[in-house]
Amino acid sequence: MPRLDTNLALRSWTERSERVLADCLPAETEPPFRLHSAMRYATLGGGKRLRPCLVYATGSALGAAPNQLDAAAAAVELIHAYSLVHDDLPSMDDDTLRRGRPTVHIAYDEATAVLAGDALQALAFGVLARAPLPPDRVVAMLRTLGDASGAAGMAGGQALDLDAVGQRLDEAELIEMHRRKTGALIRASVRLGGLAAAAAPEVLARLDEYAAALGLAFQIRDDILDVEGDEEELGKTARKDAEREKPTYASVLGLDEARERLADQVSIMITALSAIDYDTSALRALAEFTAMRSH
Numbered sequence: 001m002p003r004l005d006t007n008l009a010l011r012s013w014t015e016r017s018e019r020v021l022a023d024c025l026p027a028e029t030e031p032p033f034r035l036h037s038a039m040r041y042a043t044l045g046g047g048k049r050l051r052p053c054l055v056y057a058t059g060s061a062l063g064a065a066p067n068q069l070d071a072a073a074a075a076v077e078l079i080h081a082y083s084l085v086h087d088d089l090p091s092m093d094d095d096t097l098r099r100g101r102p103t104v105h106i107a108y109d110e111a112t113a114v115l116a117g118d119a120l121q122a123l124a125f126g127v128l129a130r131a132p133l134p135p136d137r138v139v140a141m142l143r144t145l146g147d148a149s150g151a152a153g154m155a156g157g158q159a160l161d162l163d164a165v166g167q168r169l170d171e172a173e174l175i176e177m178h179r180r181k182t183g184a185l186i187r188a189s190v191r192l193g194g195l196a197a198a199a200a201p202e203v204l205a206r207l208d209e210y211a212a213a214l215g216l217a218f219q220i221r222d223d224i225l226d227v228e229g230d231e232e233e234l235g236k237t238a239r240k241d242a243e244r245e246k247p248t249y250a251s252v253l254g255l256d257e258a259r260e261r262l263a264d265q266v267s268i269m270i271t272a273l274s275a276i277d278y279d280t281s282a283l284r285a286l287a288e289f290t291a292m293r294s295h
Helices: 006-024 033-043 050-061 066-087 110-129 135-149 154-164 171-196 201-228 249-253 255-274 281-292
Strands: none
Touching (some): 006 050, 006 281, 050 066, 110 135, 135 154, 154 171, 171 249, 201 249, 201 255, 249 255, 255 281
């Protein structure tokens, strides 16, 4: 079997996810117009599309067809989009710039931003529920996305993040916060691809090792970029964490040790993928992108 052209595949999956998202979002020409416009603005305004690509890369490696993965890829990105809308609110991180554009509550208003986030979250589960897969697989995927999104996952991580402002955390506390806030949805993305392909339990276990390390690597790199990154390239406010006295890998460990931890996570990812008897080259490429990205 010929080896996957990872660059071509990742570009194709990114473009496919854009089309699927555009199709499942309500049209701006349908009422309520302002809400629908805000939902599309929040979701289709660029972004790395890492999470949909993880769904496609995992499921495709294990033999799932693209149309079997579309719903999961869209659902996880809709959850991610909703989380960014709410994270940017004045009551949360109070950000005015996202992906190089005004955040949703700035471009529209705060009430519309709250409603857009709520509607995106609901839409995610509706889209996933209609995946063209056996009902037992769909239920398992819905449970995975729900667990990753709620108090045990992303929402709980955001609560820990808010509580940590101005506090001193040790590394274990930092890991727990990021395991939920950033890592849970990344792990869910990989697991959704595996579930769609009916992966064996031992394969799902190795994939979860990879995804857990990927989620932590993503956040460590994010923390480093907040210190070293250029605001124009980042597309969001730089050095915001330091201004708000939020504990990060850079502030808790220092940049040199943060880079060491990042390298450790890359090693864990490669080891986990090496134990899977499938072509995981696209997942390796996503690991490298996460560790090396500049935005």
